[in-house]
Amino acid sequence: MAEFVEEPIYAQLARIGKALANPVRLRLLDLLDHREFTVEQLATAAGVGLKNTSAQLQHLRAANLVTSRKDGTRVSYRLADPQVSTFLGLYQDFAGERLADLRQVVSDHLGDPETLQPVTAEELGQRLDDPHVVVLDVRSAAEFDQGHVPGAVSMPMGELRDRLDELPRAATIVAYCQGPYCVVSPNAVRLLREHGYRAHPLDSGFTGWARAGGQRLAS
Amino acid sequence: MAEFVEEPIYAQLARIGKALANPVRLRLLDLLDHREFTVEQLATAAGVGLKNTSAQLQHLRAANLVTSRKDGTRVSYRLADPQVSTFLGLYQDFAGERLADLRQVVSDHLGDPETLQPVTAEELGQRLDDPHVVVLDVRSAAEFDQGHVPGAVSMPMGELRDRLDELPRAATIVAYCQGPYCVVSPNAVRLLREHGYRAHPLDSGFTGWARAGGQRLAS
């Protein structure tokens, strides 16, 4: 056991680290970023057992990273504060810069960033009014309805192949899904490119947009 | 065992969290912030066993947070990159805002921030040329020699009581020691106030200064 004088301070600091030291908890935080979920929804979305999900959520709540709200028989969780979302973004960027393995795994999952050429939320914000840019929301219609990038076209991934002709060939298409590690928008970009479109994913997805410029949310 | 598809991504992300999930490792990172230490020096400074110190350092190195350098028979560690220092500062601020317990423990150790009224590095930077502001370095002479705030007066804590008359009574004194949780500068501030001086600690100490404006370091 460590015995240095400042131990209690660093023990408290470590509580945040411990909260971030588990893949399931990090996944739950990403799911909860700018959304609210019940325990059951989170368990399903994360592919984790219900009881384990509940236990991890309480761990996160103990670290003041999430808050819960009882709504009848269900309990809904959300991030405790917008600061948590901001910090999560910084944390993920920092981890990506530190760990070559992380970059490799992300690349394997989502595709090579050099090929995909993601657009940042800032860049997209500056080009929102450009008529040659079409913003494509490939999440479900329900997610689109809960908030989306202003001017975005809703086209859930399952419908994309059949609705390609709705998209102007001359435009540059920026496709996004929910989170920073969501595989849907890279897949959409690849499909679009196979059909001759110029397409890019939005970096960090809707979460990235909300973090950078939540004030311009459309609903 | 978690089974969701993105598990490998979040497992990698969790590596950084795990590195930050231990009080000893956080303490070592703070010690290494803007300084270089051998394993033995770190073990002594942190009050942790040598073998444990070595083991934790290797954990930090595996996460690419520190690098090591062999110098004869000794091994010196330092932060892998200035980004690590920046992130550490963000992490500590974030933890302080999330955890009331942390604020309480810090307050118990260092004193109530409302009473101490720490000066931020930015504020100090703007007032460096003010002749009514005296910057006081209460670290050891060796630490002073390795780098200090420009214009600072070196007066190690042990000599402070006997050298009070070297300080002008009319001035506002900003005292600093090394790290964000260093207890020396708050003690110096209390001693100075007892003797009628107007004194404040520098927020996050020399580390905070180096993080904010390392370009203005004096040596």
Place this chain on the structure above:
DNA sequence: ACAGAATTCTAAGGAACATTAGAACATCAC
């Protein structure tokens, strides 16, 4: 080459954590 010093490697006991089953606790529909 040899002795000595600093650090790391290996191994092992004990503590903390993840995960899941079953019980308990709320809340809603009736």
Place this chain on the structure above:
DNA sequence: GTGATGTTCTAATGTTCCTTAGAATTCTGT
């Protein structure tokens, strides 16, 4: 009320982590 549903609590298992002792490694000085 009673029963059904969603969530949390308690207990128990296996896993990972912390810490330290002893052996091995690497380099210095002679």
